[in-house]
Amino acid sequence: MFGKTENAGVVHGLYTDGEPIADTKAPAGPIADMWRTRQFEAALVNPSNRRKLDVIMVGTGLAGASGAATLGEAGYNVKVFCYQDSPRRAHSIAAQGGINAAKNYKEDGDSVYRLFYDTVKGGDYRARESNVYRLAEVSANIIDQCVAQGVPFAREYGGLLDNRSFGGVQVSRTFYARGQTGQQLLIGAYQALERQVAEGTVQQFSRHEMLELIVVDGRARGIIARDLVTGAIETHVADAVVLASGGYGNVFFLSTNAMGSNVTATWRAHRKGAYMANPCYTQIHPTCIPVSGEHQSKLTLMSESLRNDGRIWVPKNREDCDKDPRDIPEEDRDYYLERIYPSFGNLVPRDIASRQAKNVCDDGRGVGPLVGDFRRGVYLDFSDAIQRLGAAAVEAKYGNLFDMYARITGENPYQVPMRIYPAVHYVMGGLWVDYDLQSTIPGLFVTGEANFSDHGANRLGASALMQGLADGYFVLPNTIRDYLAKGPFTPLAADDPAVAEARGSVERRTARLLEINGERSVDSFHKELGMIMWEYCGMERTEEGLLKAVDLIRGLREEFWRNVRVLGSADTLNQSLEKAGRVADFLELGELMCIDALHRRESCGGHFRAESQTEDGEAMRNDDDFLYVAAWEFHGGDGDGEMGTPVLHKEDLVYEAIELKQRSYK
Amino acid sequence: MNLTLRIWRQAGPRHQGELRTYKVKDISPDMSFLEMLDVLNEQLNAAGEEPIAFDSDCREGICGTCGLMISGEAHGPEKTTTCQLHMRSFSDGEVITIEPWRANAFPVIKDLVVDRGAFDRIIQAGGYISVNTGSAPDAHATPVPKRNADRAFQAAECIQCGACVAACPNASAMLFLGSKVTHLAELPQGQPERMARVVKMVDQHDAEGFGGCTNVGACSQACPKGIPQDVISTLNFDLRTALRGNR
Ligand SMILES: Cc1cc2nc3c(=O)[nH]c(=O)nc-3n(C[C@H](O)[C@H](O)[C@H](O)COP(=O)(O)OP(=O)(O)OC[C@H]3O[C@@H](n4cnc5c(N)ncnc54)[C@H](O)[C@@H]3O)c2cc1C
Numbered sequence: 001m002f003g004k005t006e007n008a009g010v011v012h013g014l015y016t017d018g019e020p021i022a023d024t025k026a027p028a029g030p031i032a033d034m035w036r037t038r039q040f041e042a043a044l045v046n047p048s049n050r051r052k053l054d055v056i057m058v059g060t061g062l063a064g065a066s067g068a069a070t071l072g073e074a075g076y077n078v079k080v081f082c083y084q085d086s087p088r089r090a091h092s093i094a095a096q097g098g099i100n101a102a103k104n105y106k107e108d109g110d111s112v113y114r115l116f117y118d119t120v121k122g123g124d125y126r127a128r129e130s131n132v133y134r135l136a137e138v139s140a141n142i143i144d145q146c147v148a149q150g151v152p153f154a155r156e157y158g159g160l161l162d163n164r165s166f167g168g169v170q171v172s173r174t175f176y177a178r179g180q181t182g183q184q185l186l187i188g189a190y191q192a193l194e195r196q197v198a199e200g201t202v203q204q205f206s207r208h209e210m211l212e213l214i215v216v217d218g219r220a221r222g223i224i225a226r227d228l229v230t231g232a233i234e235t236h237v238a239d240a241v242v243l244a245s246g247g248y249g250n251v252f253f254l255s256t257n258a259m260g261s262n263v264t265a266t267w268r269a270h271r272k273g274a275y276m277a278n279p280c281y282t283q284i285h286p287t288c289i290p291v292s293g294e295h296q297s298k299l300t301l302m303s304e305s306l307r308n309d310g311r312i313w314v315p316k317n318r319e320d321c322d323k324d325p326r327d328i329p330e331e332d333r334d335y336y337l338e339r340i341y342p343s344f345g346n347l348v349p350r351d352i353a354s355r356q357a358k359n360v361c362d363d364g365r366g367v368g369p370l371v372g373d374f375r376r377g378v379y380l381d382f383s384d385a386i387q388r389l390g391a392a393a394v395e396a397k398y399g400n401l402f403d404m405y406a407r408i409t410g411e412n413p414y415q416v417p418m419r420i421y422p423a424v425h426y427v428m429g430g431l432w433v434d435y436d437l438q439s440t441i442p443g444l445f446v447t448g449e450a451n452f453s454d455h456g457a458n459r460l461g462a463s464a465l466m467q468g469l470a471d472g473y474f475v476l477p478n479t480i481r482d483y484l485a486k487g488p489f490t491p492l493a494a495d496d497p498a499v500a501e502a503r504g505s506v507e508r509r510t511a512r513l514l515e516i517n518g519e520r521s522v523d524s525f526h527k528e529l530g531m532i533m534w535e536y537c538g539m540e541r542t543e544e545g546l547l548k549a550v551d552l553i554r555g556l557r558e559e560f561w562r563n564v565r566v567l568g569s570a571d572t573l574n575q576s577l578e579k580a581g582r583v584a585d586f587l588e589l590g591e592l593m594c595i596d597a598l599h600r601r602e603s604c605g606g607h608f609r610a611e612s613q614t615e616d617g618e619a620m621r622n623d624d625d626f627l628y629v630a631a632w633e634f635h636g637g638d639g640d641g642e643m644g645t646p647v648l649h650k651e652d653l654v655y656e657a658i659e660l661k662q663r664s665y666k
Numbered sequence: 667m668n669l670t671l672r673i674w675r676q677a678g679p680r681h682q683g684e685l686r687t688y689k690v691k692d693i694s695p696d697m698s699f700l701e702m703l704d705v706l707n708e709q710l711n712a713a714g715e716e717p718i719a720f721d722s723d724c725r726e727g728i729c730g731t732c733g734l735m736i737s738g739e740a741h742g743p744e745k746t747t748t749c750q751l752h753m754r755s756f757s758d759g760e761v762i763t764i765e766p767w768r769a770n771a772f773p774v775i776k777d778l779v780v781d782r783g784a785f786d787r788i789i790q791a792g793g794y795i796s797v798n799t800g801s802a803p804d805a806h807a808t809p810v811p812k813r814n815a816d817r818a819f820q821a822a823e824c825i826q827c828g829a830c831v832a833a834c835p836n837a838s839a840m841l842f843l844g845s846k847v848t849h850l851a852e853l854p855q856g857q858p859e860r861m862a863r864v865v866k867m868v869d870q871h872d873a874e875g876f877g878g879c880t881n882v883g884a885c886s887q888a889c890p891k892g893i894p895q896d897v898i899s900t901l902n903f904d905l906r907t908a909l910r911g912n913r
Pocket residue numbers: 058059060061062063064081082083084087089090091092093094095096097098099181182208209210211244245246247256257258261262264265301425426447448449450461462463464465466468
């Protein structure tokens with residue numbers, strides 16, 4: 001427990017306190033009227049002026065593609081960037097489960113208010129009410145838009161859309177397209193985007209990576225990007241810049257994110273003045289396929305729906321861990337979730353299921369192959385379900401997931417229990433934005449997983465897809481116009497000092513990475529960083545561990561800039577160079593995440609501080625001291641890998657529409 | 667297991683390429699094919715040779731980024747994507763040849779990486795339904811019979827990987843094209859533009875330098891998502907109807 005001690009982050013000089021954030025720019029008045037008010041009050045841009053206004057969109061996932069397409073339709077001049085070879089490959093494509101919307105098609109008591117309430121509660125009361133309410137409000141329009149685009153959602157025999165309940169909520173509000181909702185939604189947004197490319201309103205830059213933000217007179221005015229095919233460093237200027245660059249879960253090296261997912265776009269903006277909010281809030285998903293060996297490059301998610309019929313257990317005795325699970329008698333099995341949470345059992349929320357899996361493995365009762373000297377896995381057993389429902393019924397429900405499991409592990413889950421283990425999956429943290437989705441740099445907007453705004457300390461299933469499309473189709477196009485109405489801003493010359501500075505810093509950094517020519521590969525640094533993050537800033541965090549992590553990361557970062565080996569040249573496709581730039585930024589982000597986790601001396605959602613738990617080991621929030629968003633300002637350190645002491649700005653969270661409560665699942 | 671790899675190396679679009687031989691040792695059967703290449707790349711990096719460029723992103727079989735010709739088969743011996751292929755499909759001592767997709771419309775950028783921009787341009791030519799944001803009617807306004815919805819979904823499963831082109835002796839992209847045309851043609855929302863769409867997309871397909879379809883069927887066999895050949899029948903049917911000006 002924390003007594004009345006000084007915060008260790010302050011004691012060790014890891015951060016300083018700054019001015020609180022006074023205003024989120026949400027309109028005054030009742031929450032249900034805010035969005036209408038804002039849409040009305042946001043200035044309009046005359047249609048004939050729109051084509052004189054340039055907008056840069058970094059990212060083509062659900063948030064980016066939907067935003068760029070909609071801005072293109074409105075007539076703005078849009079440039080859209082992604083690092084993949086086609087916009088349709090952004091990592092939104094991998095989402096399986098579904099997308100929430102308060103349509104109440106099932107007449108089961110759903111409403112905008114209930115979706116709003118569930119999201120705030122699910123986020124463990126660390127999200128901003130005004131933004132979440134708007135998200136719930138526009139959710140229904142998303143489904144209309146997607147259906148009109150031809151997104152093939154699951155339907156019933158009568159031809160109407162099907163829904164299911166997802167992630168422990170009691171209403172059926174999740175729309176889905178078998179196990180590939182993300183791909184189908186993204187194809188819809190991608191096709192809308194390509195239509196605008198054909199119309200000439202959007203220019204597409206695939207295989208381009210944003211490496212720096214251009215800020216002129218305090219406003220975001222463009223980006224520096226590298227053409228990943230030719231290596232050319234390009235300057236793109238605009239009247240506003242939008243970052244829809246996704247999440248940074250890859251700071252852990254192993255995660256369910258795509259290989260290229262990165263923090264570079266948002267971290268570069270952070271270094272230029274955009275605050276980073278709640279960076280330590282990470283979602284660790286309980287049902288992923290465990291690590292099989294030291295060469296593992298990424299982790300694969302198995303849909304959460306498996307927990308509806310599978311029973312989770314580990315052996316009671318350590319000696320049984322390497323036995324064939326079928327030979328372990330019932331009385332020697334510990335169905336630990338059913339034991340600890342008799343009423344919710346295997347269906348407890350993600351953060352709780354994950355932490356308990358870690359606990360039993362730390363206790364030496366994990367199963368599966370030894371990785372290092374540790375077994376990271378628990379059984380997810382379908383034998384009861386197969387007995388009760390028959391193998392055919394289980395196959396009809398979960399066949400594709402069982403196949404995927406079999407392909408990856410080489411084991412047959414109809415015969416042997418599956419093995420699962422938690423994996424990093426999503427980050428709730430991201431760049432701080434106001435009600436308009438504008439960051440602390442005027443003209444820089446942030447949408448989708450890249451911002452922090454809607455999920456508090458824990459995200460509910462099927463709500464990230466909803467947020468990405470809400471931001472892109474409906475929120476951003478309405479709020480950005482208020483900013484663009486002040487433009488076009490003064491044209492920028494190529495030799496403007498701010499442009500030259502941004503470009504020069506990218507060129508220097510690229511050259512430096514290639515010159516070091518040390519002894520260690522980029523991947524080896526990335527893996528080591530991931531290990532530090534997972535150990536000390538993963539499912540359970542302590543003061544001692546986090547302090548240690550900060551030191552380790554600093555040491556590793558210093559070594560990186562001295563000893564990394566990046567071969568090849570700057571003027572061709574060079575995947576090692578791309579990775580090196582991303583890992584360099586992760587090495588800075590990791591430190592800030594640890595400082596954020598260290599300063600937040602409470603447990604909330606996915607952030608579990610061992611010092612802040614109830615007597616029976618459950619997370620304990622501290623609303624008296626931590627009912628705020630931590631927004632970090634970058635300070636000092638101009639050189640590569642150099643960071644000064646960050647400054648903490650607090651945005652107080654005010655709950656007016658919803659009453660604060662402790663979560664309990666016992 | 668120990669393996670011999672013959673891998674296509676090509677420094678850039680205008681360079682000559684060649685197959686070079688590498689050895690890897692102690693490969694675990696649980697590794698994915700791309701993790702095996704990661705191991706080789708670490709080995710090359712340590713030895714001072716530039717790592718082999720190959721594409722991948724999700725490594726879950728859904729983004730369509732990966733794609734290699736593995737001993738002459740697109741995505742290798744199993745019906746899945748390259749990233750979901752595991753080393754247990756190979757045996758100790760095997761010699762594996764690894765090449766990029768080969769097609770005029772997919773020029774090599776470097777080593778095993780090709781340019782599939784042609785696919786985006788085919789979609790730009792008409793692979794969409796024209797509906798601006800905000801102008802959509804309620805999602806339940808038009809019911810879609812489950813049969814059509816299911817076929818639309820099946821066609822929409824295409825991940826735009828290009829294996830069909832790589833497998834086809836004519837380097838035709840008709841399976842990819844047919845899947846998009848079928849996806850949109852099965853839905854009521856796709857009807858107004860149905861005829862114009864197919865003509866524009868086929869024109870773009872031909873302009874990109876993809877070959878014609880001669881019903882070989884290698885495409886469908888190579889397709890990791892099992893897109894059936896009958897989407898090409900739908901494509902042909904729509905194209906004929908459109909050219910006759912019947913609709
Ligand atoms: C396996 C998995 C399953 C999931 N399942 C669900 C689910 O069922 N329901 C749900 O609601 N959510 C789910 N999520 C979460 C959800 O998919 C993501 O949070 C969401 O799709 C993120 O969308 P986005 O548009 O913000 O970013 P992304 O889709 O990640 O797109 C990021 C874009 O930014 C570009 N980019 C990034 N950096 C740069 C740079 N430096 N320069 C240029 N371009 C850059 C990329 O090229 C890409 O186009 C899942 C996530 C994962 C990983």
